[in-house]
Amino acid sequence: MPDPDAKTLSPAPTPGLVRSGLAAAGRLVALSALTLEPHDVVPTGNEWLSMPDIRAADGAVMSFNVLSKRYRGLLQARGPQGRPVIRPVVSIDGREVELGGLAWSVIAFWIPVARATIDGLEIELTYCAPLGVRAAFLHMKVANRRAGSARIELGADVAWGALERVTYYPVELTGTRRAAPGVWVDDATTFAYRTDDTRFAWSVVHRGMRAELGDAPQLQTATLRGEVTEIAPGGTAEANIILAVGLEEMSAPHNAKALAERIDRLGAAGVIRETATRLMASTRSTGRDDLDLLMNRNALFTRFYAWGRTIDAEEMVGVTSRSPRYYVSAAYWDRDSMLWSFPALLRFDPETAREALAHALGTQLRNTGIHSRFIDGVVLEDGFQLDEAAAPVIALADYLRVTGDRAFLDRHAGAVDHLAATIARVRDATTGLYMSWQDAQDEYRRHPFLTNANVMIWQALGGLSFLSSALGRGSEASRFAAEADHLKQEILKHLVIEKDGKPIFVAGWDGKADYLVEDIPPGSLFKLAALGFVAEDDPVFAATSAWLQSSAYAYGYHDAPYGLPGSYRLSFTTSWVLADHLRLESCRDKALMILTHSTWDGGIITEGLDPVTGRMDRDGRAFATAAGYVAAAIYDVYGTPSADAVHQIEHFRDQT
Numbered sequence: 001m002p003d004p005d006a007k008t009l010s011p012a013p014t015p016g017l018v019r020s021g022l023a024a025a026g027r028l029v030a031l032s033a034l035t036l037e038p039h040d041v042v043p044t045g046n047e048w049l050s051m052p053d054i055r056a057a058d059g060a061v062m063s064f065n066v067l068s069k070r071y072r073g074l075l076q077a078r079g080p081q082g083r084p085v086i087r088p089v090v091s092i093d094g095r096e097v098e099l100g101g102l103a104w105s106v107i108a109f110w111i112p113v114a115r116a117t118i119d120g121l122e123i124e125l126t127y128c129a130p131l132g133v134r135a136a137f138l139h140m141k142v143a144n145r146r147a148g149s150a151r152i153e154l155g156a157d158v159a160w161g162a163l164e165r166v167t168y169y170p171v172e173l174t175g176t177r178r179a180a181p182g183v184w185v186d187d188a189t190t191f192a193y194r195t196d197d198t199r200f201a202w203s204v205v206h207r208g209m210r211a212e213l214g215d216a217p218q219l220q221t222a223t224l225r226g227e228v229t230e231i232a233p234g235g236t237a238e239a240n241i242i243l244a245v246g247l248e249e250m251s252a253p254h255n256a257k258a259l260a261e262r263i264d265r266l267g268a269a270g271v272i273r274e275t276a277t278r279l280m281a282s283t284r285s286t287g288r289d290d291l292d293l294l295m296n297r298n299a300l301f302t303r304f305y306a307w308g309r310t311i312d313a314e315e316m317v318g319v320t321s322r323s324p325r326y327y328v329s330a331a332y333w334d335r336d337s338m339l340w341s342f343p344a345l346l347r348f349d350p351e352t353a354r355e356a357l358a359h360a361l362g363t364q365l366r367n368t369g370i371h372s373r374f375i376d377g378v379v380l381e382d383g384f385q386l387d388e389a390a391a392p393v394i395a396l397a398d399y400l401r402v403t404g405d406r407a408f409l410d411r412h413a414g415a416v417d418h419l420a421a422t423i424a425r426v427r428d429a430t431t432g433l434y435m436s437w438q439d440a441q442d443e444y445r446r447h448p449f450l451t452n453a454n455v456m457i458w459q460a461l462g463g464l465s466f467l468s469s470a471l472g473r474g475s476e477a478s479r480f481a482a483e484a485d486h487l488k489q490e491i492l493k494h495l496v497i498e499k500d501g502k503p504i505f506v507a508g509w510d511g512k513a514d515y516l517v518e519d520i521p522p523g524s525l526f527k528l529a530a531l532g533f534v535a536e537d538d539p540v541f542a543a544t545s546a547w548l549q550s551s552a553y554a555y556g557y558h559d560a561p562y563g564l565p566g567s568y569r570l571s572f573t574t575s576w577v578l579a580d581h582l583r584l585e586s587c588r589d590k591a592l593m594i595l596t597h598s599t600w601d602g603g604i605i606t607e608g609l610d611p612v613t614g615r616m617d618r619d620g621r622a623f624a625t626a627a628g629y630v631a632a633a634i635y636d637v638y639g640t641p642s643a644d645a646v647h648q649i650e651h652f653r654d655q656t
Contacts, residue, residue: 029276030283031113032293034104035599042104042112042602043301043323043622046129047309047316049136049245050074052323052622056602058099059114059125060084061138065166065322066245066311068200072374073167073330074322075200075311077191080161080219086204086243088140089225091153092119099123104602108276109283109296110304120146126268130275134311135244135259139268142238144231154239155209155225161218163193163200167330167374175199179213179220182253189213189222192249200311203252205242205260240268245311282349286638290596295634297603299348302628306341307356310375316355317363317375323622331380332364332373335440335522336625338391339456340576344628346395346402347635354408357399360392361415368392368422371438383444386426386436386453387523390460393419397463400470409470416467420480423457431511432490439508440523441569447508447516451495452523455533458487488533492540500552502543519548519555519565521574526565530583545586562594563611572617574608575626579633588637595634605630 034042038057045051045064053062063078063085079085090097102114102125114125122143129136140154160177164170175195182188182203189211192201206224214221229237242259246252263271282303283296305322309315318337321329338360345353360368363377369389371381396416400409409416426435428449434457435448461484469477496503497515505525508516519525525544529536536542548565549558555571557563564573564581573594581591598614600606605627607620620626 029108029273029280030106030292030296032106032109032289032297034106034112034602036104036602038100040602041325042106042127043305043604044110044112044127044129045136045304045322046131046133047304047307048134048311049129049243050305050308050322051127051129051136052305052325054112054127055084056102056104056114059088059102061086061127061243063324064202064243064245065324066200067308067317067319067322067330067375068165069310069313069315069317069376070199071165072376072378073165073319074324076164076166076170076324077160077202078162078164079159083159083161084157085159086138086241087157087159088125088138088241089153089155089157090118090123090140090142091155091228092121093151094153094228099125106297106603107272108279109293110279110300111272111276117145119150120144121150121152126272128268128272128275130259130262130271131278133244133259133262134246134255135242137240137242137259137263137268137271139272140239140241141236142231143236144233146233149230149232149235151228151230152237153226153228154237155223156204156206156241158189158204158222158224160191160220166324167380168328170324176217177220179215179222180249181211181213182256183250185253185257187211188253188256189224190249190253191220192252198248200245201248201252202243202245203256205244205253205256207240207260209239209241238268247312284348284635284639286634287640288638291634291638293603294595294600294605295631295639296348298605298627298631299344299635301604302341302344302624302631303349303352305622305624306337306628307345307352315363316352316359318356318359319375319624321622321624323624325622326624327619328372329622330375332375332377333371333625334360334364334368334388334391335385338395339387339629340625341628342395343398343632344635346399347632347639350403353399354403354405357392357395357408358412360395361412365392365415365418368419371442381442383442384426384437385440385442386434386450387440387456389419389422389426390453390456393423393460393463393467394456397460397466400467406470409467413471416464416471419460420464423460428511431494432486433494434487439520441520441567443569445508445516447510447514449494449511450508450516450520450523451491451505452507452520452525452527454487454491454495455528455531456523458484458491458533459531461487491533496540499543499547502547503540504544504547505540518553519567519577521565521567521570521577524565524577524580526577526580526584526587530580536584536586557611560611562598562609562614564591564594566608566611570608572608573611575605575620575623575630578608579630582630582633582637595630 041053065076190203212223244256371383465480555566581587606616
């Protein structure tokens with residue numbers, strides 16, 4: 001039986017940038033083809049609402065979710081027993097047709113569009129989540145390409161099977177669920193979850209459609225059908241189904257109504273055009289269509305799936321991923337948010353970067369460095385990780401260098417002191433190195449002195465020197481700079497050994513005589529040169545790189561077509577090492593080949609790939625923070641600073 005995940009690894013068709021009729025303000029809007037299998041999914045959403053698994057086979061919405069501060073994670077509405085929450089329905093001449101053979105593309109790298117020709121009619125489904133609204137909509141369009149007329153009926157089947165709280169894994173909530181007509185909103189159906197009071201609600205507005213409701217104790221349904229319309233050759237039929245979320249039965253349908261009124265004024269195409277124009281303002285170019293698709297699609301994925309606003313507190317929060325397809329979704333990690341996702345925000349969307357940084361330096365500050373936390377800052381998994389303690393400092397220093405936002409730094413001067421004290425507490429006086437309990441793979445190590453993590457502290461100390469100088473603290477700036485220089489010497493002294501007659505970096509040391517001679521991909525030794533700790537042609541780094549890519553290293557994969565060094569914990573080519581290789585001139589060609597030859601997860605970066613086949617790692621799908629790490633690397637190596645990007649930064653500086 002063929003492997004359902006097998007992909008053809010010859011280069012995918014280059015996604016063209018075509019004039020889609022959505023050009024605005026003199027700028028071309030991208031319409032890029034996606035390479036998908038029927039079992040794949042297409043995500044979209046905005047800061048309020050995530051739709052992580054629109055089914056490629058038929059365009060059905062399998063689930064959607066919001067962030068909830070009360071529930072410290074995602075609230076996910078899903079369909080019953082594998083059925084979708086919303087399934088588009090198209091009937092032609094009185095017969096419902098199977099929506100198969102859909103070809104998918106994305107407008108502005110983010111708005112999914114599915115097209116198919118069935119029985120002489122062109123069917124188009126577009127999912128659009130306009131920015132700033134607690135809603136999204138499905139635009140259905142049928143164009144008659146027959147010689148004769150056709151009778152068309154458009155609609156959808158809606159089914160609610162469960163409401164789940166998701167932090168890593170789904171837990172079904174046991175309150176009551178109810179379906180009813182929308183309050184004070186015509187052509188609306190509202191679905192509410194109640195315990196002692198209503199805790200969450202969602203609504204669909206279906207103008208021009210009749211709704212038949214079913215409200216059994218375990219299943220709430222709505223069968224939506226529009227009027228049968230006869231369209232002449234060349235004519236079209238259209239319909240919009242709006243999905244909105246809210247806190248209770250009143251807010252949900254009115255959030256949908258607000259979007260319905262916007263569509264009434266601008267038309268569905270106008271709202272899509274407006275959304276695409278706003279999305280394109282945060283995109284960048286490499287001059288290559290294939291890289292532009294990967295870079296911008298993953299930058300947008302990290303923007304909308306690693307960050308979002310809570311439905312109940314309206315706060316910007318960070319998570320590993322808003323997609324439950326990722327195995328540790330909906331939790332906050334300093335490393336994920338500040339080292340992996342934040343660089344992409346800073347390059348593509350500095351305003352969101354400022355909000356993300358404020359979350360790290362506010363809600364999450366008190367437990368900085370602790371393995372993982374809930375979105376309200378409370379500890380989820382205990383255990384101190386050195387690179388996570390360094391992450392907010394590195395992000396803040398980068399933010400100030402790029403934006404010059406001194407007012408933000410002044411407001412968070414106390415956070416700088418807190419972060420500096422957190423780092424200082426784990427300094428070992430004997431060796432001058434800094435200690436960690438867990439490595440970047442989130443595994444306990446008996447070896448407290450981890451090389452990559454200490455290099456992160458070296459970078460953070462340089463950042464603290466820069467920040468202290470900006471705050472007018474000259475003596476502190478000098479002290480941090482001196483400590484950074486001292487730490488570099490101690491790293492070179494203690495964390496380099498001789499192997500096969502050549503000095504190489506180790507991954508860690510127990511402080512006595514035992515060394516970790518391996519790589520730790522999320523905190524790879526390849527990053528030492530990418531960060532500028534050593535030059536790429538430094539003899540120690542060159543020997544380390546050669547050993548890790550040789551047959552002597554059990555996870556080197558040097559002879560595999562898509563192989564880059566992994567580890568015992570991550571025995572495949574990881575996205576982090578791929579991005580690190582992309583930044584190194586000696587490794588770039590192979591990294592670029594791997595990056596562009598894989599179809600990934602519909603263009604969304606996964607945790608990694610099989611070194612031999614190039615198939616994506618299924619457990620690591622929808623990894624929103626890693627998507628940002630790769631997007632930032634593509635831009636830094638291949639990006640062309642555009643006039644739009646420069647203007648965006650200048651405008652942001654003027655505002656701040």
